[in-house]
Amino acid sequence: MRAAAIHGTLGALALTAATLATGTPAAADQSRPAATTAEQGTAVAAAEAAAAGVDWKECPPREHLPAPAECGTVRVPVDYTQPQGEHIDLTVSRKRAQPTEGKGTRLGSLVYNPGGPGASGMRFALYGDVLGGVWKKLNRRWDLVGYAPRGVGRSAPLSCQDPKQFTAAPNPSPRRPSAEYKEQRKEHAASYAKGCAKAQGTRLAHYTTEENARDLDVLRAALGERKLSFFGVSYGTYLGAVYASLFPGHVHRLVLDSVVDPTPSNIWYRSNLRQNAAFEQRWKDWKRWAAKHHRSYGLGRDAQQVQRSFDEVRDAVGKKPAGGEVGPKELLAAYLQTGYADSVWAEHAEALAEFRKGRPGPLEALAAPDPARAVEDENGQAVYNAVECADARWPRDWSRWDRDTTASDAVAPFSSWENTWMNLPCAYWPTTPRTGPPHVGTDPGQLPGVLLLAGTRDAATPYAGALETQRRLPGSSLVTEAGSGTHGVAGGNACVDRHLAAYLLDGRTPGMRAECEGRPAPRPGA
Incomplete structure (x- = not known):
């Protein structure tokens, strides 16, 4: 109702930051000076975040996240072309992985964005405990990491009028x-x-999806991860696709659930017009x-x-x-x-x-x-x-x-x-x-396997968006919930959840396409 960057390890990022600090020019694509400047700023911020880490503590009462969830903050620049300028703190939550003896080891941090833009992912830390099912299974081997994007919740909150x-x-x-x-x-x-x-x-000019994607890379570094594993829903899929296009070498696992069409000419005026027709169909349903x-x-x-x-x-x-x-x-x-x-x-x-x-x-x-x-x-x-x-x-x-x-x-x-x-x-x-909107797309072989999930009658993110994203991210797999209009298909369809678990736990994708039967229609009184 939403160009290749530096591809390296934390060591490479630290080297870039040190090079900038001494005033020696870093290697750059001279044909894109603005993007290169933002790339350098991201490298500086990521190196600083890697050194600082996250000081995990008990979550404040406002978050309603009881132990064993933990909370912390990650410092990011407001403007990545000025990495030593104004900064804000993003709030982050986590519930650590709980490996079961004989059933695998911890796989790392799985970062979640529920969409919006404007939604907070802080509650993701307790999905395993509260929702159970596939989330509990994933939490055995993944740290479930949520965060509030810039401007959201306690992350330098944005307000435009009196809430009353x-x-x-x-x-x-x-x-x-x-x-x-x-x-x-x-x-x-x-x-x-x-x-x-x-x-x-x-600050108002710096709420772009590209800068949110750069925040993700800083968060990745603060978590101590060489590569990002990310689960995005709705607008979060666009954010994840932009991240993958900017940092293909930094992607480990990428799940995009209910997928936004990233075609630049659709962002965002035309995509809203297309939503109207899609919601009309669901209203008829x-x-x-x-x-x-x-x-x-x-x-x-x-x-x-x-x-x-x-x-x-x-x-x-x-x-x-x-x-x-x-x-x-x-x-x-x-x-x-x-x-x-x-x-x-x-x-x-x-x-x-x-x-x-x-x-x-x-x-x-x-x-x-x-x-x-x-x-x-x-x-x-x-x-x-x-x-x-x-x-x-x-x-x-x-x-x-x-x-x-x-x-x-x-x-x-x-x-x-x-x-x-x-x-x-x-x-x-x-x-x-x-x-304009950032280009979404990678060359064949740049990304590891990506998993896309979509329902054919989704109104908020029409199914065509999943097909277009798969075309732009070669090698990705699409799991379709046939005949379904549920927005956010993971966590409620056993077939979809099996594909999700196979991908996140074992790295297995179902090939180019897989289809799952849609969940049954509700009964009166349900």
């Missing part, structure tokens, strides 16, 4: 926004962008499922009738917000989740059905903003905008946005306008990308 204002509810969401409403949204987007600039100043179970929910016997039931509720909360907080915008945000996972389908159908029977409680619980999450939610949205707006040039002409969204809305009315309002700050962003 960000989560203030209820809010309208007109099906056909008027000229007056569009002007209001434009003013809000411009004000929001201005707030980001005021809060961050010169949910409506067909609800219609199939009309006897349980009474929402309609076909998808059109279910849509009318939803529209009636949308109109009702527009006139009288449920619980005083759930208006049309909150309703749409809650039901967008049906596009991410089938596991929420029953709960959402039940809430809609109960509301229509005069019992709004379940819908209020589902869709009302949670004050306890206000700071985290506002922070996540701020980093989302900061990264996507900084990564690429967005249209600055409102007429382009208006024209494209109107066309999208004609075929994908469920989310088109709300998606535009979320991304519109990029039309007024106070910084301009210095370059």
Whole structure:
């Protein structure tokens, strides 16, 4: 809703850093001076991180990560072209591997990014304990390492407005926004962008995916790893693909789950337009499922009738917000989740059905903003905008946005306008990308085997993204969950999880392509 660098060991990185410190020019590609400067800065920061390591301690209460999880920080430059300039600390979590006697030794650190951009991976440290399954199996031999990317959580947090204002509810969401409403949204987007600039100043230009990828290499060095093993989901797949393209010689294991299309011309304006159509298809999937179970929910016997039931509720909360907080915008945000996972389908159908029977409680619980999450939610949205707006040039002409969204809305009315309002700050962003999106791609043989996981009906990252990434990363393997729209397929499909474990524990890939049967549709009341 996101060129070859230095290929060497830590010793080579330290040598580069020492060379720079004495003022002797390091070897460089003279045709790309800006990229070479950033590469040198990364080498300096990585060498310093390798020397410092991570001072692991008990996690602070705010992280909600009890022992045996540990927490620490890693120092990274704000701007890699100025490695001795301003720095920030990234927060990191870890649960050490627990090898079982006779079943292998520790394999190293597995670093996780859950996507966003703007999501924190700190909770990954406890996936094995909390979620079990394949995660517990992996934690026997891998340290599970999560982190909060720059701007997220306690990693020099970015905020663009008062969190209470960000989560203030209820809010309208007109099906056909008027000229007056569009002007209001434009003013809000411009004000929001201005707030980001005021809060961050010169830092705002340095939330790019490329700089996040360079942060990963510094984190790798701080963990004492010669090569990075990385698990990225959603936007995390784009981050991982950019890392692999910048540092192919630093990759050990790379898992990309629910894969972003990295084509530069799609980043990020066009990819959001393509998401609209994909979410419309998933919305239809949910409506067909609800219609199939009309006897349980009474929402309609076909998808059109279910849509009318939803529209009636949308109109009702527009006139009288449920619980005083759930208006049309909150309703749409809650039901967008049906596009991410089938596991929420029953709960959402039940809430809609109960509301229509005069019992709004379940819908209020589902869709009302949670004050306890206000700071985290506002922070996540701020980093989302900061990264996507900084990564690429967005249209600055409102007429382009208006024209494209109107066309999208004609075929994908469920989310088109709300998606535009979320991304519109990029039309007024106070910084301009210095370059276009980074090239994603490697030559044959540059990377070890890479494992891609994807569902064919994924809405947030349409399946075509996995095919394009496989084309750009020669030698990678793609495991497909057929007929599935679940976003983030690992950890819930036994077939997928077997391929994941074989790859991460033994380095075995299934060849170019493998297909797993999609998980069954949920039952009413699940």
